Amino acid sequence: MLSFLDRERTVAPRGYNRWLIPPAALAVHLSIGEVYAFSVFKTPLVEHFGTKLTPIGIIFSIAIVMLGLSAAFGGRWVERAGPRKAMALAALCWATGFVVGALGVATKQLWLVYLGYGVIGGIGLGIGYISPVSTLIKWFPDRPGMATGLAIMGFGGGALIASPLTEQLLSAFAAEPQDAIVPTFLTLAAIYFVAMMAGAFTVRVPADDWKPEGWTPPQRSKSSLISAGNVTATNAIKTPQFWMLWTVLFCNVTAGIGILEQAAPMIQDFFSSVNAAAAAGFVGVLSLCNMCGRFVWSSTSDVVGRKRIYMMYLGIGATLYFLLATMGTASIALFVLFTGIILSFYGGGFATVPAYLKDLFGTLEVGAIHGRLLTAWSAAGVAGPLIVNGLADIQEANGQDGAGLYTLSLFIMVGVLVVGFIANLMIRPVNERFHEPERRVEERRAAEEQRFTRDGDRARARPAPTTTTRSEP
C-alpha cells in the first residue's frame, strides 16, 4: 500500500502534461503558507492561556526555526524519497501539528502547542516547502524561475486564504474566539491534510532523460553563471558561491521580514489617522505583493538572469528603504507603494533562489542544496524582527515616537541590503573541481534506474513490456 508513495511509482508516463504538476505544488504551498496567518490566533491564544504576547509569539518562531532545520537536514532525504513521499510526510506532520496543538489548547498545556504547531508542524513546513521545488525545476528546465515562482507563490498566498478562513471559523464555532481555537485547529488540520494529500497523489517526476520537445540547454559562455556540471549538496556548502548566496538570501529576508512582522503597528505609527481595520488591510496588501512578487519577479529572472534580478531586489530595495526613512511620512499612498514593492522583492528573492541554485550547482541535488540554504531564512527570521522591534523599543525609551521609532532600523536595513548587493556581485561560476565527474553522475542515474526497474516491477507484481522502454531524449 505504502509503495504507492515511492519515487519509482511517480515517474510520469508518456503523454503526461507538465502543466498538471504545478497545482500539486500549489496545493502543498498554499496549505503550509497558513503559517503567515498565525497572527490571527495570537489574541485568542493570549486570552485562552491568560498569558502575554511573547510566549505565544514563540510558537511561530519555533515553527520557522524548525522549517529551516528540517529543510536543511531533510533535503537529501526528499531528493532520495521523491516528492510524493515527502509531500505525504509533510501533510502528516502539518495536520498532526494542528491536532497536537489542539490537544495543548484543550488541556491548557502551552508546551504541547509548542511541540505540536511549532516542532511537528514546523517539520511539515520545511519538508513541504522543498518537496516540489526540484521536481518543478526538472519539469521546466526551460523556465525554472517561472516554475518555482508559481509554487513558492503559494506559500505567500497561503495567508490570503487562511487569514479570512480562520477568522470565519473562529466566529462560527463559538461566541468568543478563544473558545473556538480547538475546533478551528481540527478543521484546518482536516482541510490541509486533504489538500496536501491530493497534491501528493497528483505529483509526478519526469524520466531522467526527459526534456521539453525542441528544447536544447542554452550554450554556456565562460563567464556564464549557468553550470555545465552537477555539484552534490556536500560539496556545494564548500563553495564560496553557496555562502555568498546564503548572505544574499539572509539580507533580503532580514529586510523584508522586519517590515512584514511589524506592518500593522508600523503604519499606525507613521500615520496616526490609520485605524486597526485599515492597518489589517495594509497587511493584506503586503501579503498580496509578497505573493505576486514570487511569481512575477521569478518569471522575469528567466529572461534577465538571476544575478541581475537580485541586483534589482537588493539595489532598488536599499533605495526604497532610504526613501521610506527620509520621506515615508509624506503620504499613505507613497508609504504603501514603497513597502509593497519591498515586499514583492522579498517574495521574489525566495522564489528565484532555487533557479539560482540550479544555475550554479545543476539539478542533481538542487533540492538538498536548497534545503541547506533555507537556514538563512531561520537566521533572518530572528535577526529582522530583532532589529526592528529592538531598535523601536530603544528609540521609545529615548523619547522618540511615531515614524521616529523606525528611522534608525530603516537605515540599518539599507546597510543590510547593500551588504547583500555586494555578496551578489561577488558570485562567480562554480569552480569545475566541485563538479561531480560525468561518469559518476551517469553511474548514479543508472543505479537509480536499476532500482526503479526492480522496485517498480515488484510493486506491480507483473511487469508490462513498456516498463523498461526509454524514449529518445
Place this chain on the structure above:
Amino acid sequence: MSDMATDGRHDGHHGAAGTKGAALTAMILWIVVALGLAYGLFNTVKTATDLFTG
C-alpha cells in the same frame, strides 16, 4: 514546444488508470487552487479599501 512527457514506463493497464485519475485530480486541484486564491483576493481587497477610504 511540447508539454508532454515522453516516457512510457508506467503505461500498463493499472498505470493508465492511475494516470487518468491523477490527471483528473490535477485539473480539479487547479480549480480548487484558483477558487481559494479568488476567495483570498476578494477578502484582501475588501479590507484593503479601508486603508484608502478611512
